[in-house]
Amino acid sequence: MxxxxxxxxxxxxxxxxxxxxxxxxxxxxxxxALAFGGPWVQLALGIATLILAFRARKAGIADVSDFDGRLSLFAALLGFGVVFFASQAAYSLIAAAS
Structure with a gap:
């Protein structure tokens, strides 16, 4: 590349x-803001954030000589936060349904 x-x-x-x-x-x-499927959409967005951020870091470390990964690291941390809070909301929905 x-x-x-x-x-x-x-x-x-x-x-x-x-x-x-x-x-x-x-x-x-x-x-x-989302009437239907809110926690599941949040969880999907968090996972997508993690995938995109870590793919950016992988490509940057492998192919860019002067790679500064602070912005992609921030995106990864943001993804972890979104997954954490969305999974709590999804778990409460599952617990309430059973």
């Missing part, structure tokens, strides 16, 4: 991860 392609790939993956993490965080802050 060329350096320019690697930079573009890392940039796209990092910003996509941040965007999904922010959307997931907003859905956690305002849980009534």
């Amino acid at each position: 060329s350096a320019e392609t690697a930079h573009r790939t890392v940039r796209i993956l990092t910003w996509a991860g941040l965007a999904t993490g922010v959307i997931g965080g907003l859905l956690i802050a305002f849980p009534k």
Whole structure:
């Protein structure tokens, strides 16, 4: 992979991860925004954030010589937070149903 392609790939993956993490965080802050399937959408967004952030880190470490992974690390931490809070909400729904 060329350096320019690697930079573009890392940039796209990092910003996509941040965007999904922010959307997931907003859905956690305002849980009534989605009438149906809220915790499951939040959980999916958190997992997508983690996947995108770690793929950005992997590509950056492997292919970019001057890689600064702070932004993708922030996206990963945001993804962990979204997964944590969304899984609590999903568990409470499962517990209430049984």
